[in-house]
Amino acid sequence: MTNKAGYAFTVLVTVGALSYLLRALPFLLFGGRKEPPQIVRYVGRMLSPAAIAMLVVYCFAGLSVPEIKTPITLLAPYLAGVLTIALQLWKRNPLISILLGTVLYMALVQ
């Protein structure tokens, strides 16, 4: 447990510092109202959707493999994923999409 606490503390400090630095970067670099280089704006614009898509794959790969393998438990992530996306396209309410998607997934794997 102590190891876990030490790890959590390291994450807290390093991620906290990096998050702050990223938010402060434009104020530090461009406080005198200089435009950032074109390439920085380009990568900044492109990076966010790519990073989120990467995390979707990372999360799907991290879902625990069901002990009982039936078509339903194996398809559960995809069915719940489709429901989440469909609800978000239709209702545009993140809370409803996440809640119902998760409830469906939990119902299917249990």
Next chain:
Amino acid sequence: MTTRTMLFKLAFVDSIPVLMGYSTMGFAAGMLLAVQGEIAWAPFWGMVTSAAFESGPLQYLFVDWVRTTLAIGSVLLVTLCVNFRYSLYGLSLIERFQCASRWQKAYLIGTITDETYAIQTSSRLTGKRYVTYCFLLTMLDHFYWIVGVTLGAAVGVLAKDLFSPERMQSFTKGIDFSMTALFLVILTDQVRERPGRIPAVIGFAAALLSCLAFGRANMLIPTVLAILTAFLLLRRWLDD
């Protein structure tokens, strides 16, 4: 009514949608930390991380990180990719925050989020009043997030005490999908807009290949390298 009270009222009314979102999403992230984070003192860690990161994605990822003790290098790389957009948000706030005092500015900068930024940039107030309004709004949003995460973790710990580990495991089974669902929702909103589509496809393809080639634990660094390479190679066609 003093100006300050008036500005507080205005900030509070504007923050109500954020209250709904942050308290519930924070609650779910805190609960996940207590139930699946495999770490003692979950409410404490939930409170300090939510105060320091103020980020939904990072709050959920924190659960995965402490459970698997992912290498710090990968943790920082993910943080960099997920929060890089905040560096661009700041650009349009430099002028607006010019009347803020040093410590007000330090706080306002450290707590930029998608939602707070959206409200701040749509306000029509100016000068000192604008800064005070932003400061109050930011404090409220930050507060909702911290309370949500901490309460969620506390409830999670209580539930763990009340029920046997087996029962707890059986009825919280699958709750980890909430993190996947969060990212699916963000992605859906991003690809709704045309400019988000190609980078999303690049990110998806790079991640899928890296995951198959290197496994989940080692996929993040190669994925980011592949994404950046693709961006630079395709810049001629994608940058307008």
